[in-house]
Amino acid sequence: MVRRLVLAALLAGVALPATAAPPAIPLDTLKTVTKTLSQDSFEGRAPATPGEDKTVAYIAERFAAAGLKPGVRGGWYQPVPLVELTLKNTPAITVTGGRTPLSFAYKTDMVIGTYRVVPQVAVESSDVVFVGYGINAPEKGWNDYAGLDVKGKTxxxxxNDPDWQARATTGLFDGRAMTYYGRWTYKFEEAARQGAAMALIVHDTAPAAYGFNVVRSSWSGPQLETDEKGDHLDQSAAVGWLTNEAARKLFASAGKDLDTLTAAAKVKGFRPVPLGLKAGVSLENGIRRQASRNVIGIIPGSTTPDEYVLYSAHWDHLGRCEPVNGDDICNGAVDNASGVAGLVALAEAFRAGGPPKRSVVFLALTAEESGTLGSEYYANNPVYPRAKTVGGANMDSLNLLGDPRDISLVGAGKSDLEGLLTRLATAQGRVVKPEPTPEKGFYYRSDHFSFAKLGVPMIYFDGGDDLVKGGVAAGQKAKAAYEATRYHAPSDEYDPEWDWSGAVHDLQLYYGIGRALADGGTWPKWNPGSEFRAVRDASEAAR
Known part of the structure; x- marks a missing residue:
């Protein structure tokens, strides 16, 4: 397979010599940075821990060695104010008023927490209501809260969203493709807007896209939120997840059937169902306020230095997590030490390729695992103006499963950056395909979304499933095994036997996209009908 990208032959308006070819992606850099950041001594790279101190210092050191300039007013770090909440008690959710009194145990039957920055919260004897998918979408004529005030209720x-099991990616909620209404973060946001005291999501592996073990590992340690005025007192007092088994017990106690109500919730016109139960929980919090850091480097543009192209990857992981066979460090080698290694490798490639016309910014972001907090903070408090930010690419877990013939485009149909990716991939002999599992909502699960929703076109893709060695079956099997056994688990550790060929070829594409944007004069646009287009169009006046 030919792997040579001749950018000038592909990209109109990009002033590169006709013989220009990209510099090599430094494989040693990829291996070294990934291995270093995933060592036990980094303690899983949790924000606001000693592991962060080692992490950001190492990234700044590698950025400097790659030739980047400090990107934050002469320094490397953008402070990101965070508050850490740690449960001090072992809570239980009690349910009364039904056929059988219930008590759901922490980590076994449920996980629970709060966004409120207070020492203690309690929900007492709160009426329990089933609100279907918890969606209020006026533009779609859909309101799962219609006709019932849930203030103070559970x-x-x-x-996910109502049509997630559809075969096609068309329909009221984009069919099989998850919309933001299906994302768990939205569910809690809307419950708070409706005044709910407690919000509980029913876990189901297929529509959630991961097992309850992932939920447990993500929710059972210290939780981070942005440190904001008001201490998040506008949020529900308690938010969490029930296992599917626990949810079935809850509905059975109310004389209801979960499957029957789930089917009803898929139909437009569904109305909330009071269950005749009362729920309660008490949480005690340890509170620690401490700034984390985004690490930012820049290559100043040679011609238009006040226009910016972004590369992003999050540096954080879960830190010390639920032990597995005595190992309590979630090292995050693939997720996302590999993506940070990609940032450093791309910086070295840009240095080798010569100065870009526009400035290129490299963002190593904090607190992605806590809800893309670092990227949201940067997007809302940009070091470089959003109106002057051309676009960019995000890397969250490089492909270390082997060399694919294809590319999985996450969130297909969003912007004209996809045409650029397609032309570059074609030159590699690869085919760009829509993501195979759009119901998993990956577009809303990483840092590019923080920029996209504020109008900055960002592309995000994944190594494909059709491996050169083994085809689609091998690719799908390898991805499924990673998600089942390593994702957000202590077993996500560096493996010297990894096949880096797919990662290198993907990084060639990332380089091509960034170089084309940096050396061109065009501004990528969102496609007509995109939910992000209006914000971008409005920013054109500021330019």
Whole structure:
């Protein structure tokens, strides 16, 4: 397979010599940075821990060695104010008023927490209501809260959106493709807007896109939120997840059937169902306020230095997590030490390729695992103006499964950056395909979304499934095995036997996209009908 990208032959308006070819992607850099950041001594790279101190210092050191300039007013770090909440008690959710009194145990039957920055919260004797998918979408004529005031109540919510089992990616909620209404973060946001005291999502592996073990590992340690005025007192007092088995017990106690109500919730016109139950929980919090850091480097543009192209990858992981066979460090080698290694490798490639016309910014972001907090903070408090930010690419876990013939485009149909990716991939002999599992909502699960929703076109793709060695079956099997056994687990550790060929070829594409944007004069646009287009169009006046 030919792997040579001749950018000038592909990209109109990009002033590169006709013989220009990209510099090599430094494989040693990829291996070294990934291995270093995933060592036990980094303690899983949790924000606001000693592991962060080692992490950001190492990234700044590698950025400097790659030739980047400090990107934050002469320094490397953008402070990101965070608050850490740690449960001090072992809570239980009690349910009364039904056929059988219930007590759901922490980590076994449920996980629970709060966004409120207070020492203690309690929900007492709160009426329990099933609100289907918990969606309020006026533009779609859909409101799962219609006709019932849930202020002070406990709402039970299904994960994903109503048509997630559809075969096609068309329909009221984009069919099989998850919309933001299906994302768990939206469920809690809307429950708070409706005044719910407690919000509980029913876990189901297929529509959630991961097992309950992932939920448990993500929710059972210290939780981070942005440190904001008001201490998040506008949020529900308690938010969490029920296992599917626990949810079935809850509905059975109310004389209801979960499957029957789930089917009803898929139909437009569904109305919330009071369950005749009362729920309660008490949480005690340890509170620690401490700034984390985004690490930012820049290559100043040679011609238009006040226009910016972005590369992003998050440096954080889960830190010390639920032990597995005595190992309590979630090292995050693939997720996302590999993506940070990609940032450093791309910086070295840009240095080798010569100065870009526009400035290129490299963002190593904090607190992605806590809800893309670092990227949201940068997007809302940009070091470089959003109106002057051309676009960019995000890397969250490089392909270390082997060399694919294809590319999985996450969130297909969003912007004209996809045409650029397609032309570059064609030159590699690869085919760009829509993501095979759009119901998993990957477009809303990483840092590019923080920029996209504020109008900056960002592309995000994944190594494909059709491996040169083994085809689609091998690719799907390898991805499924990673998600089942390593994702957000202590077993996500560096493996010297990894096949880096797919990662290198993907990084060639990332380089091509960034170089084309940096050396061109065009501004990527969102496609007509995109939910992000209006914000971008409005920013054109500021330019």
């Amino acid at each position: 709402v039970v919510i299904l994960v």
